[in-house]
Amino acid sequence: MVAQSLSSLLQRATIDDHEEVLKSCNETLKKSKNDQNAQHIKAIALLKLDRYDDALRVFKTGDDALKQAAGLEYAYALYKCGKLDEALDAVTKSGAGRGASHLEAQVSYRAEKFRRAADLYEQLSQDGSSHHEANDLGINSWATDAQLQWKGEAEYVRHDRPSREDLESFETAYNAACLTIAKGAFAQGEVLLNRAKNICQTSEDLTPEDRAAELLPIAVQYLYVLLRLGKTEQAEALLEEISVEDIPELSTKKIARNNIVLARQTNINPFILYKALHETPDSVNNDRLFDCQDNILVGNSHAADLLVQKYDGIIRSTNKALSKSSCPSTTAGTNLLSVYNAAAQAEGQTGQKALKKILPLLERRPKDLGLLLTVVQLYVNEGNTTSAITAMERSLQALEESISEADQDARFNPGLLSALVSLYQLEGRKLQIRSTLAQAAAYWRKKPNSPASLLRAAATSLLHSDDRADLTTAGDLFKALYQQDSSDRVAIAGYVASQATLNYSQVESQLEQLPEVSELVADIDVSALESAGIMPSATSAAAAAAFAGARKRTAADKEARAVKRVRKSRLPKDYDPEKKADPERWLPLRDRSSYRPKGKKNKQRAADRTQGGPVNEKAEESPAAVQQKAGGGGGGGSSKNKKKKGKR
Template sequence: MATQDVLPQLYQQLNICTGTDDYLRSRRIAEQIMKADPTQWDAFYTKLVCFVHESNFEAVIRNIASHNFGDKSKELAFIHAYTLYRLNRHQDALNTLSKNENGIRELELRAQILYKMERYEDSVTVYQHKLSQLEDIDSDRLVNQLAALSLCPTPQECSITPDILDTYEQLYNYSSVLIAVGDAPQALDYLEKAESTAVNEMTQDPDYSQEELEDEMSVIRVQKAFASQLVGQTKEASKIYTQLIKKRISDHSVSAIASNNVISINKDKDIFDSRKRMKACTSEAALKKMTSQQRSIVHFNKCLLAINTNQLEQARSYLQHLRKIEKNGNELVPLLELSIQRRNEGLGDSKGSLLDLLSRHKDSPSIALTLAQIALNTHQLELCCEIICSTTPICYKPSFVSFVVTAYLRLGEFDKIDEVLTTAINYWLSRKDTESKSIEHLKKFVCHSANFKLQRNCYREAGEILEKFEEYFQDDRVYSQLLISSFAAIDITKAEKVLSSLDQKEIKKVNVDELEKVQNLRQVISKKTPLLDKISKKDDKPDRSIKSKRKSKKKKGKLPKNYNPDKPPDPERWLPMRERSYNKKLRKKGGRKVYARSPHQSTQSDKPEPKPMSANQKKKQQQKSKKKGKRW
């Protein structure tokens, strides 16, 4: 039969198969058409689509590479990039999209690829500046935009109004954005709405099973517990975490996040429970589904737990692994190194160790303040001030300047106090046009500096600094008082001039007699109450005929040895150990019964504390089964 006679029949069969979503048969018919005529573009494109639906992405790559249809090959850019995206070849997929013109679906795929590459800010840029111009509001696009926004390294304000959020995925991701910007109380409200919306949506849809409902609810609940933990409701958070762990959810990442956050609540208590939870956090299935930030938090807590249990060799190996996976460099990693060093060798009064660590991490205020606290705890007050003064710009803030001045007063270093105040004045003077509170801080430090000079009888220097900054003090009585005090010792004429410029308060209509009576208020006048004189002595004596009843004291109930009030009680505590669900059964080894041994008791922990982890995973719309008659 001639080719021209075969092709219409094959295309007719192909049209029928694509209408029934029979992708295997459709692909075979498309291959027959390609065999009869290799130049048939429609058959080739249908063949690629069938491979995608069969998840045979390698075959798509091979066919695109082996066929050339000229200008029409540009139309394969999207399917080629999507295939590379599904094969986790994200950079290749991004390069493929960059070579061709981008429509709506190409931009959405680009945003998804950037999200998978953890370039969240770039993904948000695509959504906000390119896809936001579209008139229609796509539900999936809104979910993905909120997910990218919640994971940005620097928290960003959300331009999306919460009134348009109507699905539980949108409400969930919006709550994650609120947590990222530090508004955990409001995030709890939206998580409540997301939970109720999810129950309503899934119970009304017959395509959802009970297991799918539990999986979706577990993601919302673990985020709800995390928000509760942020607002200080640790008991409620611990209760939710424990319930989720005992349910043994199919999503390993949810169990891992709950276990990690239980460790952060335990801190240096209940080390045995923390070690058990850490195994769930570091399972291979859980780590695969985490972001790099979540994996970093898990390994950080793993290293900290090893330090708290005095397993210093393991802690060093965990620390090396943590440095490898840290892309941007976590400023808390050097604190782990410092904790290991203190446990192993002890810093004591080692000034060189602290300054050496400070020189290697000059740009980290948290490390500098930690070292300053260590110096303060070891009674090295001068070293503490030296560390604070070398940490800019926090050393110019009023609280730190106040601490350093107080410390130098105690040490008798008056010249250094003058230097600290002068440096602070110059700093805030240089920022008077950029920061809102710079003038307020400047005036405060000028007054303190002048007052300090007056106390040291440096009247001329106090007057000079006050005259220099006169323009910032308009109608300030404290400033005028200091100026008069300084001029009174060196130039009485100037002092009288400043005094005459002050607005004198009117003292008319003042009753002098009333003012003189004010001092009488300080005298305590004791008078006997007339009622006490009428009470007879007989009434003061108790009647012996009435026997006072002895109150029986209730004994406090004894609590279990390892009782923890922050954790909910075990519901199976009344059952024998062998009947409890979590009891390990006896194992047979060599024909005899062997019991599992418990690990040794651990020691107390040292700071830094474990970090909790947010469950701000990207939630997608549940994809329902394809209906008949629909194409890809």
């Protein structure tokens, strides 16, 4: 009976008649509530009708056998309902072959596991695919690379420049533009967006409704690029093409409204700005923003809160969110909340006044990295790098004393250490830089996924050491980098430089892999470099700036100074600009070489001052000596010369 009803159900099923299939399934399930085939077909019909919550409810009411038999459909329902972790678990257990790989890549992309998604798309492309599938794989792989670039994992990006085939589809051209924009090349991104827009407008495969729906996100992205390029007039003209209310996805609508508000924000009332940024509700489930997008919009929202002085509200909301996150955290979203929490605590003040309110918070939360970097930035703005270094060293010491692995990872986080090294460089602390990087390299070498940039910086710093142990460590680090990437010429050159003085025969064979010196300097104009002079290093420039106030002007500096123009009213009446001025005009008359004394008394004085003339001992006596002969000494002189008091 069940088989006959199911056969009848399948005969009546068509690709465009999912409602009828759903009705037939319901009738069958009324007679047999646990009919697994009817439940499976009902779930598929609901998925076709975009009723994902109802489809997931069918799987929840069924047993484990239904979830196992329809593993792919169950995983897809979980994915569309935003339950990404459960969806990944279900799709990996389904074992449905190529379809499961497609779904796993899609779920990984939505869960922001972009490396896994990129690996799956590359594997699917290499295994062979039809023309239509290859086009979809190209579109999705470009989108994944764009997200990897936005997330800061540029070393895993596989695409560089779009090929001619990539530019024939507006989807691929749009994703290539997103990758270019993520790299910061906005001018090139504008060109690619124009290409995608033109292809979409002239496509014959799209209906007018579909064409309008596809052009909206392109226009929103284009508006962002124009704002970054400073093309305000073109941005204002583009605003007429964007109808925010026609955008179905809440995530895209929120981004569009944010960009439109920023495009029109000239002399805007802060309360109007606050209302406009909070007008669109937050997206949920599978339509929510990616972290890189959400961080920017949350920052804009809190900035508007600060403008309208909602300090207490920001403190409450950020404290609530921070209490749910781990501390320390290296995620951008969590640290951004700490920054705005500190800004609200400061109540719009900066400098020492802000530090006075924020420093007690850092003493209570020394592991809050966002708060720490806020304090460091305030110190640097005040020119107090020493206090900034002290604050960082205290927090890093607190992390180092912890036994938690998460605290240790945060302690040696490359981004955090780069900030500390930059502060050390400002004060010329070379030994601290070397020890900090060496300690971090020793820690990360024990980890499976060690950051290559940090290891490279540590190895390069150790090359400047005179200690053989440091050179050996540098060689080991460069060797490990070369094992990770055999085409890394920096690693090869560093390994050769570290081992050349220790064991030259060991690295002699490596020299063939390095380019010739003549090849490296072929395009360098030596004459231009010599005429430009030598640029001082950062340390010497900082030292010169520190002592610039104490440096005296030399004679050459005085001569190089511009001659000050004198007004005509200050010049004498008989002034002749062609006549050379007397160089002794600033000396008194009796000190000039042209001075000729008049009278007997003046001639005698001039003769006494003449070199080689007779010496007048009386004239040579000092005034002090004369005074001593005339009036005696200090306090213990003779009393014979003293006069008695009284009337004369």
